[in-house]
Structures are given as structure tokens and as C-alpha cells.
Amino acid sequence: GVTYLEPGSSQMGKKESIADTARVLGRMYDGIEYRGFSQDLVQELSDYAGVPVWNGLTDQFHPTQVLADFLTIQEEFGTLKGIKLVYVGDGRNNMANSLMIGAAKMGMHFVIGSPKSLFPEDGLVAECRKIAQDCQSGAVIEVLDDPKAAVKGAHAVYTDVWASMGEEDQIPARVKLLTPYKVTMEMVQKTGNPDVLFLHCLPAFHD
Ligand code: NVA
Numbered sequence: 001g002v003t004y005l006e007p008g009s010s011q012m013g014k015k016e017s018i019a020d021t022a023r024v025l026g027r028m029y030d031g032i033e034y035r036g037f038s039q040d041l042v043q044e045l046s047d048y049a050g051v052p053v054w055n056g057l058t059d060q061f062h063p064t065q066v067l068a069d070f071l072t073i074q075e076e077f078g079t080l081k082g083i084k085l086v087y088v089g090d091g092r093n094n095m096a097n098s099l100m101i102g103a104a105k106m107g108m109h110f111v112i113g114s115p116k117s118l119f120p121e122d123g124l125v126a127e128c129r130k131i132a133q134d135c136q137s138g139a140v141i142e143v144l145d146d147p148k149a150a151v152k153g154a155h156a157v158y159t160d161v162w163a164s165m166g167e168e169d170q171i172p173a174r175v176k177l178l179t180p181y182k183v184t185m186e187m188v189q190k191t192g193n194p195d196v197l198f199l200h201c202l203p204a205f206h207d
Contacts, residue, residue, distance in 0.1 A: 003029070007036075013041065018041055018044045018045060018048070019044060019047075019048040021045075022044065022045045022046075022047070022048035022049040022053075023048050023049070023050070025045075025049060025051075026048070026049035026050040026051045027050075029051060030051055030052075031051055031053070031054070032045060032049055032051060032052070032053045032054075033053075033054050033055075033056040033064075034053065034054075034055060034056060034058075035055075035056030035057045035058075036057070036058060037058060037059050037165070037166055038058060038059065039055075039058040039059065039060040039061060041058075042055050042058055057094065057165075058094060059094060059164070059166065060094055060097060061094050061097055061098045061101075062094040062095050062097075062098045062201070063098050063101075063102070065095065065098065065201050066095075066098045066099055066101075066102040067102075069099070069158070069199055069201070070102060070106065072197075072199065073085065073155075073156055073197065073199075076156075076197050077155060077197075080106040080107065080108055081106065081107040081108070081137075081138065082107065082108070082109065082138070083108050083109065083155045083156065084108070084109040084110075084111065084153055084154050084155045084156070085099065085103055085108050085109070085110050085111070085154070085155065085156045085158060086110075086111045086112075086113060086150050086151045086154040086157050086158065086191075087099055087100075087110070087111070087112050087113070087114075087157075087158045087159065088112075088113040088114065088147050088150060088151065088157065088158070088159050088181045088183060088187070089113075089114060089118075089159040089160050089162075089178055089181050090114065090118050090160060090161075090162075090163070090164070090174070090178065091112040091113075091114025091115075091118045091119050091120050091143065092114075092118050092119060092120045092121065093160060093164050094164065095158075095160045095201050096112055096114070096120055096160070097120060097124060099158065100112065100120065100124065100125070100128045100141060101124075101127075101128055101131065103128075103139055103141070104128035104129070104131040104132040104137065104139045104141060105131060105132075105135060105137060105139075106137060106139070107132070107137035107138040107139050108139055109139070109140045109142075110139065110140070110141050110142070111141075111142045111143075111144060111150045111151075111154075112142070112143045112144070112150070113144050113145070113146065113147040113149075113150025113151065113181060114143070114144075114145065114181065115145060115177050115178070115181070116145050117177070118177070118178075119143055119145075120143065125141060125143060128141050129141050147180055147181045147187065148187070148190045151187060151188075151190050151191045152190060152191065152192060153191065153192060153193065154191040154193060154196055155193065155196065155197065156196065156197040156198070156199060157183055157187070157188065157191060157196060157197070157198050157199070158198075158199045158200070158201075159181070159182075159183050159200055160200065160201055161203060161204070161205065162174040162175050162178055162205070183198060
């Protein structure tokens, strides 16, 4: 069975502490998925719950989405190793971060195409390159600001929303900044791959 605790239905982090909530939930459930904003909060839940806690989305990471996307890529190409996956758009959001970590582990050629102001943190890029080296996955990680150069030769192209949950006030500025990174038919053709796969984590805002 599953119990859904919606945002308004508990005092977690407001009245009761996260640690106390974690201890109580850990006694009642076999596992806890947390979907919210703060990475520290999911970390604290996991420190105190005594049962598996996993991230269902935070501002920093979105690993469960990556599991689903990688299953799709594997289904399409029969492998992940050596697949060139290009993410264009906001290069330092939860999806870009988690795709980069996943790609490093699975031996993919992962490219971020993003404006310099939205490049991922250098520390995380270095950590991913180290993961690739330590597990000898063969992964290659690149970060470019030229979207057309980034998508060249892609097996799969990925993008995300203009601005993530909680950043809605930044949408007008982001649309301006990220328009050159929008996945249009012209961008798809720049891959040079007529069988290129396109992925989007949703939600997609069409207007
Ligand atoms: N970057 C997006 C992912 C949604 C699945 C967001 O955080 O809103």
C-alpha cells in the first residue's frame, strides 16, 4: 500500500522537526519517497528514518526520472554505453545534474548545451568525470554553450522546462535566454541523425 502525504497535510519541518517525522514514518513504512524542493530535507529524512529514502525530485536532483529515461533509451538502442545523449537548455537544473551523474555511471557520451550562465557547477562536472574514471565506465562528459555544436551526432536529445518548479517568476527572462536552445526541427536536423530520439521530462508548456 501507498500513503500520500500532500504538502498541506503535515506539519513536517514547520512544527514537528524533519528528524522526528522521519523517525515516526520510518516505523510505519518500509520506504519513503520525498518529492519537494530541498535536497537537504530528503537527506535529513534519510539520516533519521532507518528505512530506504529516495528522492522523487528536489531542486538539485531528479534521479527517478533518469531511471525511466534510461530505460527508454536502452529499449530504443539496446544499450546505454557509448550512446550520445545531448541535453540542451537549463544546464544546472535537477534534470541536467542527474542525467550527468547517470550518464557518467552508465558509460554514455553526455553533452550539455546551455548558456554559460546556466552551466552546471564545476564541482559536479568534476565529480561526474571522476565517477566515470573510478568505475571505468568509458563515459565522456562535455559542457558547451553552442547548441548546434552540442547536438551534432546525437543519438538522443533531451530538454526540460524553461524554468523549474519554484522558479516560475524567471520564465520571461529564461525564455529569452534559452530560445536558441529550444529543440526545433532545425535543431533536430543539426544532429545529422534521422533516427534521433527526443526526450522531455515534462511538464511541457506549449504556449
Ligand atoms: N526541472 C523540472 C523537472 C520536472 C520533472 C522541474 O524541476 O520543474
